[in-house]
Amino acid sequence: MNANTEDTGTIAFVSGANKGIGYEIARGLGAQPGTTVLIGARDEQRGRAAADTLAAEGVTARWVRLDVTDSGSAEAAAKWIDEEYGRLDILVNNAGIAISRDAPSATSPEVMRRTYETNVFGVVSLTNAMLPLLRRAPAGRVVNISSGLGSVALASDPQGPWWETNLLSYNSSKAALNMITVSYAKELRESAIKVNAADPGYCGTDLNQHQGVRTPAQGAAIALRLATLPGDGPTGGFFNDDGPVPW
Ligand code: NDP
Numbered sequence: 106m107n108a109n110t111e112d113t114g115t116i117a118f119v120s121g122a123n124k125g126i127g128y129e130i131a132r133g134l135g136a137q138p139g140t141t142v143l144i145g146a147r148d149e150q151r152g153r154a155a156a157d158t159l160a161a162e163g164v165t166a167r168w169v170r171l172d173v174t175d176s177g178s179a180e181a182a183a184k185w186i187d188e189e190y191g192r193l194d195i196l197v198n199n200a201g202i203a204i205s206r207d208a209p210s211a212t213s214p215e216v217m218r219r220t221y222e223t224n225v226f227g228v229v230s231l232t233n234a235m236l237p238l239l240r241r242a243p244a245g246r247v248v249n250i251s252s253g254l255g256s257v258a259l260a261s262d263p264q265g266p267w268w269e270t271n272l273l274s275y276n277s278s279k280a281a282l283n284m285i286t287v288s289y290a291k292e293l294r295e296s297a298i299k300v301n302a303a304d305p306g307y308c309g310t311d312l313n314q315h316q317g318v319r320t321p322a323q324g325a326a327i328a329l330r331l332a333t334l335p336g337d338g339p340t341g342g343f344f345n346d347d348g349p350v351p352w
Contacts, residue, residue, distance in 0.1 A: 114139035116190045116242075117332065118182075120173055120231060121200030123151040125310035126250065129325035130197050131155070134332060135164030141190070145171035145182065145200070173200045173227030179234040192241035195332045198228045198282075199250040203312050209273040216274050224278035228285060236298075245298035248331045249286045251343060253304045255279025258351035283343060283352055290341030299340040303328045304350050 115137070122131040123146035135142035142159070144166055146152030152168035159166035169185060172178045186193055202223045205216045228249060239245035254276045259265045270276070283302055290300040305324030309317040317324075327346050343350045 113190050114141060115194045116141050116143065116186070116192065117195035117197070118143040118145055118169070118186065118193055118235065119197040119199055120145040120171055120227075122146060122197075123148065123155040125312065126305050126308055126321045126324040126328070127197070127199035128155055129321045130199060130328045130332070131166065132159055132162070132164065133322075133325050133329040134195065134197075135159055135162075135166055137333070141165045141167070143186065144168045145173075147172040147178075171200075171231070173231055174222045176230040176234070179227075179231045182231075183234040183238060186235075186238055191238075193235050193238035194242040194244070195246045195248070196232065196235050196239060197248045197250065197328055197332060198231060199328070200227060201250060201278075201312070203272070203275040205274050206272055207274075208271040212273045217277075220274040220278050221281070224275070225281045225285070228282060232289065239298050240296060243297060244336060245296070246332050246334060247289065247298060247300040248328050249282055249300070249302045250328060251282050251286070251302040251304055252276075252279045253306070253345065253350060255281075255283050256304075256343075256351055286343065287341050294340065297336075299331075299334055299338060301331045301334070301340060302343040303331055304343065304345040306345060 117134040119127050119131045121127040122144040131142045131144055134140055144152050144156045156166040156168040169182050171182045260267050286300055286302040306319045307317040308319040308321050308324035309315040310321055
């Protein structure tokens with residue numbers, strides 16, 4: 106089947122959608138009429154379970170194998186989407202890890218490398234694999250799930266909430282993701298594709314041993330807004346529920 110000849114509705118792909126904020130983004134997108142949501146997950150059992158749970162709620166959801174640290178996996182996912190639908194309307198780069206809480210002076214290159222493999226390189230490889238499909242959509246939308254912790258402006262403000270926060274590997278990976286967001290938005294500014302970064306706020310998930318104060322569904326809200334922006338909406342921005350976040 107190919108969407109160039111058939112109307113397949115809206116096709117949305119969410120990386121790391123088997124749990125946490127990504128699952129709630131998938132659920133929210135899938136709740137919109139005519140939307141098929143593709144659950145990108147590296148583990149077959151977890152991916153299928155999420156798709157099945159959403160399907161039981163009436164969502165059109167399918168599991169797609171994806172490990173963002175493996176560019177071959179991203180390309181295979183894109184090939185499958187091409188064969189099934191011929192295009193992609195929404196890409197949400199949500200998969201992310203936080204593996205160390207160390208201060209900069211105690212952070213190893215290995216921790217940096219592992220974090221960047223997922224949070225930075227994974228986004229570039231998945232986005233590049235999906236771009237040809239997004240270009241075929243009438244209004245492509247890319248949402249990168251960043252964090253307020255990636256804001257250099259907030260981190261460098263002695264009066265700000267994150268002056269004392271270290272987390273070098275995670276925070277710097279999200280700062281890099283912010284530049285990635287702006288860079289893609291600039292390259293694609295003449296196209297129909299909008300690229301924005303979302304800050305979900307501090308949500309209770311496995312990533313932070315459920316310390317967060319917001320629910321994953323609350324965290325998903327800003328990503329859902331950015332994934333469904335109208336044609337006159339922003340591109341190259343960084344937003345939370347309250348509006349723009351300083352870079
Ligand atoms: P979770 O740990 O609950 O979910 C992370 C998801 O990413 C899981 O589905 C996980 O899959 C997946 N994932 C991790 N590595 C890979 C990989 N190599 N390939 C494919 N999928 C992968 O975390 P959250 O829901 O909290 O995080 C989602 C995003 O939100 C992240 O980018 C995070 O940085 C961001 N964020 C989270 C905040 C929070 O307070 N929770 C705040 C701000 C941003 P698996 O189950 O297989 O491990």
